[in-house]
Amino acid sequence: MLLIYLVIAPILVGVLLYFFHFKKATRILAILAQIGIFIGSIFLFIEARELTELYPIGRAFGMEGVTYNIGGFYYGMGIILVSDVLSAVFIMLTAFMFLLAIFYSFNENNTSLYWFLLFLWQGVLMGVFLSGDFFNIFVLLEVGTLVVTILILFSRKNRSLYDGLIYFMVNVVSMQFYLLGVGYIYRYTGTLNIYYANAQFANTGREYLMLPYALIMTFIVLKSALVPLYSWLPKAHGTKGAPSAVSALLSGLHIKSSVYLFLRFQYTFEIVALTEFFMVLGIITAIFGFVMALGQKDLKLILAYHTISQIGLIFTGLNMGITYSYMGALYHMMNHALFKSTLFLSGGIIAYAYGTRNVYEIRGVLKKMPVVGVATMLAVFGITGTPIFNGSISKYFISSETYGLMNWILIFMSLGTIVSFIKFSTILFGEPKKEIGEKKVDILQQIPIIVLGSLCFLGGIFGRQFIDILFNVQLTIDPAGYFEKSLIFFASLVVGYLLFKYYVKDSKLIKTAGAMELGFRSIIMAIGLFFATILLFVGFS
Amino acid sequence: MPANIIEISAILMFIISFYGLISTKNIIKSIIFIVLMEVSVVMFWLSFGFSLGQLPPILSSIGGMEYIDVVGIENIADPFPQALMITAIIIGLSITAVNTIMFITLYRKYNTIDWDVAKERSLTE
Numbered sequence: 001m002l003l004i005y006l007v008i009a010p011i012l013v014g015v016l017l018y019f020f021h022f023k024k025a026t027r028i029l030a031i032l033a034q035i036g037i038f039i040g041s042i043f044l045f046i047e048a049r050e051l052t053e054l055y056p057i058g059r060a061f062g063m064e065g066v067t068y069n070i071g072g073f074y075y076g077m078g079i080i081l082v083s084d085v086l087s088a089v090f091i092m093l094t095a096f097m098f099l100l101a102i103f104y105s106f107n108e109n110n111t112s113l114y115w116f117l118l119f120l121w122q123g124v125l126m127g128v129f130l131s132g133d134f135f136n137i138f139v140l141l142e143v144g145t146l147v148v149t150i151l152i153l154f155s156r157k158n159r160s161l162y163d164g165l166i167y168f169m170v171n172v173v174s175m176q177f178y179l180l181g182v183g184y185i186y187r188y189t190g191t192l193n194i195y196y197a198n199a200q201f202a203n204t205g206r207e208y209l210m211l212p213y214a215l216i217m218t219f220i221v222l223k224s225a226l227v228p229l230y231s232w233l234p235k236a237h238g239t240k241g242a243p244s245a246v247s248a249l250l251s252g253l254h255i256k257s258s259v260y261l262f263l264r265f266q267y268t269f270e271i272v273a274l275t276e277f278f279m280v281l282g283i284i285t286a287i288f289g290f291v292m293a294l295g296q297k298d299l300k301l302i303l304a305y306h307t308i309s310q311i312g313l314i315f316t317g318l319n320m321g322i323t324y325s326y327m328g329a330l331y332h333m334m335n336h337a338l339f340k341s342t343l344f345l346s347g348g349i350i351a352y353a354y355g356t357r358n359v360y361e362i363r364g365v366l367k368k369m370p371v372v373g374v375a376t377m378l379a380v381f382g383i384t385g386t387p388i389f390n391g392s393i394s395k396y397f398i399s400s401e402t403y404g405l406m407n408w409i410l411i412f413m414s415l416g417t418i419v420s421f422i423k424f425s426t427i428l429f430g431e432p433k434k435e436i437g438e439k440k441v442d443i444l445q446q447i448p449i450i451v452l453g454s455l456c457f458l459g460g461i462f463g464r465q466f467i468d469i470l471f472n473v474q475l476t477i478d479p480a481g482y483f484e485k486s487l488i489f490f491a492s493l494v495v496g497y498l499l500f501k502y503y504v505k506d507s508k509l510i511k512t513a514g515a516m517e518l519g520f521r522s523i524i525m526a527i528g529l530f531f532a533t534i535l536l537f538v539g540f541s
Numbered sequence: 542m543p544a545n546i547i548e549i550s551a552i553l554m555f556i557i558s559f560y561g562l563i564s565t566k567n568i569i570k571s572i573i574f575i576v577l578m579e580v581s582v583v584m585f586w587l588s589f590g591f592s593l594g595q596l597p598p599i600l601s602s603i604g605g606m607e608y609i610d611v612v613g614i615e616n617i618a619d620p621f622p623q624a625l626m627i628t629a630i631i632i633g634l635s636i637t638a639v640n641t642i643m644f645i646t647l648y649r650k651y652n653t654i655d656w657d658v659a660k661e662r663s664l665t666e
Contacts, residue, residue, distance in 0.1 A: 135625050142632050146639060153643075161650060162663035165568075165643045169575065172636055173562065176578045179629065180555065180585060186622065187589045520571065520656045524562045 002044050003068040003081040006091060007127045009037055010098075014119025018112045027106060030115065034102050037122075038095040041088070048088035054330075054471045067132075080193060082132040086330075089470050090129045090260055093337055097253050098122045100448035101245040104345055107442050108243065114154065121147045121249070128257045134182045134192045137261065138175065141223075145171045148254065151246045152239055160241030167236040170523050174222040177531070181215030184208075198268045209272045214535040216265055217274075218527060221534075223258035226315060227285045228526045230308050231518040234292075238304030240357075244348025247300060251307045252341035256333055259314060277537050279319035283409055285312030290416030294423065294504050295514015299347045299357040302424055303340065305514075306383075306417070310336050313413055317398040320406075327475060328397025331467055335382060335390040335459055342379035342452040343424075346372045349441055349449075350427065359423065363430035371446050373428055375453035380425050382456035384418050384493075387486040390459030396485050397475060411488060418489075418496035419504060547588035554581035568647070568654050572640045579633040583626045590622035 013033045020026055044066065052065045065084035072078065083091065101118065124144040131137050145168060153164040186192055188208050189200035201209060218229075225233040236242075237250050266273045289309025296302045314336070317329025349372050350365055351357045366373035378389070385391040399410040459466055468474055504510055518526065558581060561574035595618040600608045609617065648654060651662040 135628075139628060139632065142636070146635070149639070149643075161643070161647050162659055165640075165647060168643065169571065169640065172575055172640075173578065176555075176575075176582050179582045183582065183586045183589075183622075186586075517660075519660050521563055521566070524559070528559060528563065 001068065002040060002047075003066060003083060003130055004070065006037065006040055006044065007081070007123055007130060009033070009040075010119045010123035010126065014116045014123070017119065018116035027115075030119075031099075031102055031106075034095070034099045038092075038099055041092045041095040044083060045085075045088040045092050048083045049085050049472055052084040054085050054327075054473055077191070077193075079136055080132045081130045082195070083130055085472060086263070087129045087260070089334075090256065091126060093256075093334060094122060094125050094129065094253060097249060097337060097341060100341070100451060101249055104248075104445050104448045105243060105245045106444045108245075108445070114151075114243070117147050117151055118245075121151070125253065125257055129260060132194050134185060134194060134197070136192075138179055138182065141178075141257075142172075142175055144254070144257075145175070148236070148246075148250065152236055152242045154243060154246070155241040160239050163235035163239040163241075166520055166523070167232050169520065170222070170232045170527075173524060174219045174527065177215045177527070178219035181212040181219070184212035184215070188212075194264055194268050198270060201269070201271055206271055209269060210535065210538045213269045213272045214531055214538055216269075217534055218531045220258055220262045220265060221281070221530065222527060224255060224262060224311055224315070225285075225308050226281050226312065227288045227308075228530055229523070230285065230288070231523050231526070233308055234301055234304040237307060238298065238301040240300070244345055247304075247348070248341035248344035251304065251344060252337040255307060255311060256337065259311065259318075259333060262315075263318070272538055272541075274534070274537055274541060275319045275321060277534070277541075279316055282312045282315030282317075282319060283413075285309070286316060286413045287416065288312070290413070290420050291510065291513050292516070293420045293514075294416075295510045295512070297358050297360055299351055299359055299362070299424075299427075300344070302359065302420065303343050303347060306420060307336075307340060309413070309417065309420075310340070310383075313395075313398070316410075316413075320398075320402070322401045323473075324401050324475060325398045327467060327471065327473055328394045328400070330471060331397065331463070332391075332394035334466075334470070335394050335456070338452050338459065339379040339382040339391065339456050342375055342449055342456065343383070345445070345452070346376045346379070346449050349445060350376075353441065359427055362427040364428075364432040366428045368432055369441055372441065372449060375446075375449040377425070377428060378453035378456045380421050382460070384421050385414055385489060387482075387489060388457075388460045390456050390463060392482075392485070392489070393460055393463030393477075396477065396482055399485070400478070400481060411492065414489070415492045415496055415499075418492055419500050422496055422500045423504070545588055545592070548585060551581045551585035551588055554584065566655050566657060568644050568656060568659070571656070572637065572644060575640065576633065576637055579629070579636075583629055583633075586622045586626050586629075590620070591618040 013030065017026060017030055048065050065082055068081045070079045070081065098118070105114070105118075121144065124140050124147060127140040128137060128144070131140065149164050149168040152167060153160050182192065185197055188204045189197050191197050191200060222229040237247055242250075286309050289305055289307075289312055293302050293305035293309060296305060310332075314329045314332055317325045317332065320326070349369070350362060353369065354362050356362065365376065381389040382391045385395040395410070395414060399407060402410060464475060464477055555578060558574045558577040561577070562571055565571060565574065595616055596612050598608075598617045598620050602608055603611050647659060651659050653659050653662065
């Protein structure tokens with residue numbers, strides 16, 4: 001029963017908030033309701049963790065975990081909500097992130113529409129993480145796209161309109177690919193259940209599965225913004241009009257839903273699933289992402305492009321076929337949610353206080369706003385993988401069993417992250433250039449940033465224990481190996497600083513790469529080309 | 542599983558609308574091609590739920606006998622795709638509405654129906 005409440009409760013709370021005029025009392029009720037949802041998600045997690053465990057890798061448990069059959073139809077026919085330990089972790093993350101987002105926007109946004117959409121969005125994400133049904137996922141993601149579009153356009157500023165239109169239309173086109181793929185699945189197996197379809201595929205010929213797999217993976221790749229279908233992401237995540245809390249949730253959480261679906265669908269299509277292909281795609285995406293991020297000077301856009309790079313790293317880790325890398329990538333997804341949302345939230349406060357989002361104009365954040373500055377610094381330490389911070393643990397696990405070329409590629413990716421965050425962290429130091437007005441930083445906005453920032457630190461010290469608690473998998477950290485990675489980090493820090501100082505700062509090439517932007521038609525063309533490529537790879541593998 | 546004529550035409554329509562999305566610069570036409578794409582997917586789904594001569598699964602019994610026993614299970618259409626596609630059609634309708642509203646606002650702001658011009662004007666703003 002808990003499962004259905006987790007989906008419906010946020011939506012009901014949202015509707016209530018919309019209809020009752022929004023005063024402080026109702027806002028406090030909203031926070032209480034959100035705390036209730038969070039506690040519910042913890043209960044679900046405890047139950048799911050006992051029933052399932054996440055080993056061996058790549059196996060989806062689903063039906064062994066907590067299930068709820070809506071309507072009571074028999075197995076494989078009705079809509080079903082399922083939760084194993086993997087989805088329970090994401091449910092917990094969703095509830096936690098939305099709690100912080102609500103704290104952050106407590107005094108910022110008073111419109112009832114905003115709060116309604118925020119809670120509706122949460123319900124949709126919960127549904128995506130819990131659903132075990134192909135068509136249900138389609139409906140939920142369609143609603144999710146709509147909600148996100150309205151939130152992006154929320155303040156109707158500058159470019160937001162064009163960005164919103166592109167985001168919406170591109171996503172709608174990709175949804176049609178997905179629906180067509182699901183149609184093939186239903187036709188060949190007679191079921192829409194993700195786990196049941198996997199069993200049915202054994203009787204279906206391999207050649208029948210290629211087309212649906214290619215269609216569905218095109219959709220997944222677009223949703224998780226891998227190269228070449230990344231182009232809508234910076235528009236959506238970095239747009240000027242969106243409230244900071246929305247950007248933080250988009251980059252921290254929303255994008256994870258498609259990576260989660262990737263894991264599920266890879267299991268469903270075991271017979272035809274490609275792994276090396278997605279690993280290479282992840283590497284290309286990671287490198288592409290930070291090169292583009294280096295070319296930006298807008299605070300929010302740097303972070304948005306960097307999300308692409310991090311998703312690339314996560315895809316690389318997930319598809320290497322090594323247990324340690326897989327767990328490292330899963331842990332990195334959690335970590336990325338923490339530090340990227342810290343950066344977006346504190347970036348919002350900084351941009352508001354300074355009245356600009358140009359990183360070259362903002363100086364001396366540490367001096368002006370010590371709390372925000374320290375939280376930002378913790379998050380930067382996390383994302384660059386500084387030893388004893390959370391990013392270092394997940395990056396250590398991803399690269400701990402790789403050798404030769406792969407190891408060098410991972411070091412290169414890490415170097416790219418370091419260079420772009422050296423650029424980002426210049427805002428922290430120095431003297432404030434111009435006198436900024438006395439804009440008081442809301443104390444309620446500082447709470448989530450402090451919580452997230454300190455979690456970045458705790459996630460590093462207790463990294464192994466966190467993985468044990470969350471995923472029920474015991475990993476060991478080899479002190480010598482970890483020390484070696486730390487040395488590599490400091491070496492790349494030096495190299496990164498030199499690179500930043502003498503090459504990146506005024507490189508024409510990087511500036512042109514950063515300014516590169518695809519229009520609507522080019523994005524659609526990229527979808528078509530990518531679909532053809534993946535079909536070829538599935539056909540010949 | 543042999544393909545039937547409706548299915549083939551649905552796939553053809555999907556490809557045509559995809560080509561349309563690539564080739565047109567006009568935002569209104571893009572919106573129309575998206576509608577066309579949705580219709581083609583709906584058509585594809587319906588193509589395997591029903592074949593000519595099948596009866597709808599509405600009645601549960603005829604004259605005291607089970608409906609399935611009277612007409613035979615192979616003569617009853619599969620209601621599942623139709624039920625799902627009603628949902629998809631409604632979603633498609635709302636998508637078109639949102640697309641159109643956003644386009645109208647864009648048009649009032651940038652005074653263009655061209656993708657490239659809209660991009661340029663939004664960049665220079």
